[in-house]
Amino acid sequence: MLDLFHAADDSVSQIMSYIALGDVLVATAGDGIVGHIQIVDDDEAHACEIKSLAVAQDSQRRGVGSALIAAALRRADEGGCRRIVVATAAADIGNLRFYQRRGFRMTRVVRDAFGPEKGYAEGIAVDGIVLRDQVILERVLR
Numbered sequence: 001m002l003d004l005f006h007a008a009d010d011s012v013s014q015i016m017s018y019i020a021l022g023d024v025l026v027a028t029a030g031d032g033i034v035g036h037i038q039i040v041d042d043d044e045a046h047a048c049e050i051k052s053l054a055v056a057q058d059s060q061r062r063g064v065g066s067a068l069i070a071a072a073l074r075r076a077d078e079g080g081c082r083r084i085v086v087a088t089a090a091a092d093i094g095n096l097r098f099y100q101r102r103g104f105r106m107t108r109v110v111r112d113a114f115g116p117e118k119g120y121a122e123g124i125a126v127d128g129i130v131l132r133d134q135v136i137l138e139r140v141l142r
Contacts, residue, residue, distance in 0.1 A: 004036050008054035010131075011119030018051050025071050027055070027064045034059040037068040039075055039084075048072075048081040069102050077141045085138045089114065091129035096137075104137035 005015050022040030026033045035055035042049045050072060055064045076084045088095040090109060100106075113134035114120040124131040 004033070004054040004056065005052055007056075008052045010121070010124055011114075013119035015052075022051065023075065024052075025068060025075065027059075027068055029059060035064045035068055037072045039072050042085060046080060046082040048076040048079065048084045050084060050086040053086075065098065066102065073139070073141065082142045083138050083140045085136060087113075087134050087136050089126055089131050090133040090135045091126040091131050093127050093129075096135065099137050102139070104139045106135055107138050108136045110134040110136065 005019060006012075009015050018038070018040065022038055024036050024038045027035035033056075036052065037050060038052040040049050040051050041047075050069075053065065053068060055068070073084060085107075086099060086104060087110070088099065090096075096106075111133050114124070114131045116122055120131065
């Protein structure tokens, strides 16, 4: 399953900083794990954060990501969270589309969130856009 964490985040040091936190829900097909979503308590009261979400390449566009989001929303709501937040790269147009289609709204931009000091190689590009800024999105649950 560690390969899915690497698919979701290009920084090994960042993955190691959060991999043991919160709950990880998995999606399976046959005997294998095809996706995961990690939910952690946010520092703010009554908020949860999606820390990692990934679906294996050959299982994408089959509803696995949507099912994982739905499961995370249920888990967060049952756990007393009033809202759920997620951070993604501003360069990742696919992720921005994915989360917005599931009811998440942009709340802020963190400039220069991705760089060598955070464990990201210089010059990483997503969809032809250099990885620099991070977008924070949220969905209100209650």
